[in-house]
Amino acid sequence: MQHYNLDKSIRTPILDQLSRSVRDCLLSKAQTKRFERGASICLQDEKVECLKIVLNGWVKLYRVCPNGNEAVLSTLEQGQSFDEIVALQGGTSPTSAEAASDCTVMFVKLSSICSCENAYAEISKAVLSAASNHLDSMIGHIEQLKVKTGTQRLSEYLIDLSDAAGGASELVLPYEKVLLAGKLGMKPESLSRAFGRLKQFGVRSIHRSVTINDVSSLQNLVNDDRACA
Amino acid sequence: MQHYNLDKSIRTPILDQLSRSVRDCLLSKAQTKRFERGASICLQDEKVECLKIVLNGWVKLYRVCPNGNEAVLSTLEQGQSFDEIVALQGGTSPTSAEAASDCTVMFVKLSSICSCENAYAEISKAVLSAASNHLDSMIGHIEQLKVKTGTQRLSEYLIDLSDAAGGASELVLPYEKVLLAGKLGMKPESLSRAFGRLKQFGVRSIHRSVTINDVSSLQNLVNDDRACA
Structure with a gap:
């Protein structure tokens, strides 16, 4: 893992909603990791401490059914995040994540949120928006599969x-x-x-x-x- | 619409997470409405002011694709809620809701949250948990459809x-x-x-x-x- 200066050309919806001070504070504690295509990033049911943001490449979110069949839930590209709610509230990941191409992922730990004024409220709001977007896209996906x-x-x-x-x-x-x-x-x-x-x-x-x-x-x-x- | 004393035997996960004072305050402002089977409760893309809780009967959440085909997203039973995030953050409903049987639905307006101490933070947390549950169930649904x-x-x-x-x-x-x-x-x-x-x-x-x-x-x-x- 290494610290990272976020390239300003990368649009990251979850960070873009934060005030500069909270954003900078989170980024100062964030770490990044490079994964080769096919590498596992995290596993379903693992305890989650960090929300993850895709900095480049593609990430596949999937679940494995008891008999070993795999269901792909989504493919995330640059700027998209996952595991936001569980990182904020504590819990285990609902999905596994794998590098669908060589990729770099940023890990942002939310459990020890910095002491900037209103940080928790601001981050909660951003996490809620992210959850709302995920719900919309899951709903769209189900609609697509069904009709x-x-x-x-x-x-x-x-x-x-x-x-x-x-x-x-x-x-x-x-x-x-x-x-x-x-x-x-x-x-x-x-x-x-x-x-x-x-x-x-x-x-x-x-x-x-x-x-x-x-x-x-x-x-x-x-x-x-x-x-x- | 009428005011309602919530039957204590009804388990409502979203309300159960609130402190007694915030819960009572929300309930004092909540309203309920009875719908006959087949009646429309709310429509996709409508502006949302209230989160809704099913008090009895069944509610169908669905979307209509441009050519008129309908995709059923879920069926909600007693105690389950919907439209939580949009009610808190403002926005439009991602789904339409219809009475799948005769049913009673409680409408809780979140935009004018009562002034009880910490009410907003408490409600945000409960809404996040609800969103997390919805995400889990959507993910499970997609997995089921795919594998x-x-x-x-x-x-x-x-x-x-x-x-x-x-x-x-x-x-x-x-x-x-x-x-x-x-x-x-x-x-x-x-x-x-x-x-x-x-x-x-x-x-x-x-x-x-x-x-x-x-x-x-x-x-x-x-x-x-x-x-x-």
Whole structure:
């Protein structure tokens, strides 16, 4: 672990809500650690002392079901945080975390909160906002799993990644297709079939490179009643 | 709406965490409302002023996807609360709520928190715990949707409802099968097929009545590697 001067270009929603003094105080005590792809960052049911912020790379949050099957819950990118509530209130992590690519993670210990005025109240508020965002995204994820087909979920993911409202787009998947399948709640072979189905909508994928002829035709597919039934 | 003396036999996790003075103060300002089955309690994206506690009956939380399909997110029973964070921090509801049976709901306005000492900090802490529980249950729900078959999800639901560790059990589903299908992320016809498959495991269902010959054989099915693959 090492101390870290947070690069100001990194947007960290949870820290951005704090006053400068509380933020600086937390950062002065924060530590960072580099993980190689595939390394374990923390385990489900472990006691949590620190909230974690992804500084670069990708982190996978997942759970392992008693028979060994793994459920991917989310993939976090630069600036996103996890384990906020348990770090503040004490408790055990609801998920395991693993480096989905080489990555750097900042560990911020909240149990010994600095004595800056109002620090606890400020941090509670920021943690509540983070929890609210997580809830929204979990709710969105459940909605997606329940009412959308795998092909529609893949289309939505590609639209988000393409950053284009319409027209052509070229992009590179940020991690391998096995993880993408897990994130979208599909088996790897179903993901391959979904990519196959998207060919007629002008999507080509070779390894992690994807080209889209017209993003708006993908959007039509996502909104299609029949596919969504 | 009417004022309400909370029946002490009702366990309300969010209120149970408060000191007596803060709890009494909140309750003195709370209001209750009776809803008939099918009535709308609140709508997604509406501005939220109150956290809500189910006093009796069942409440369905759901979202409507742009093409009109509905995703059931959870079914809440007596004592459970929702919209806690948005009621505290201000914001709009991430979900719609509907009476899944005739029900009574308590509305607790948090924006004008009483002036009892430490009320805000106490309530924040209780809201954080509630949010943590919601996150845990959403995470569990996503895990279930991703790694378990429909038949396994139904089995888990029946085991939870039966309250028996093993042996025979007779139970009545708390709401109709269409809602149960939505809750478990299945189409109604898939739920029927899942009930059909459970016959060989000693489960019989007529309308909302269910008999289970041996709860532990259902538990074996849930833990079965092959079914979960």
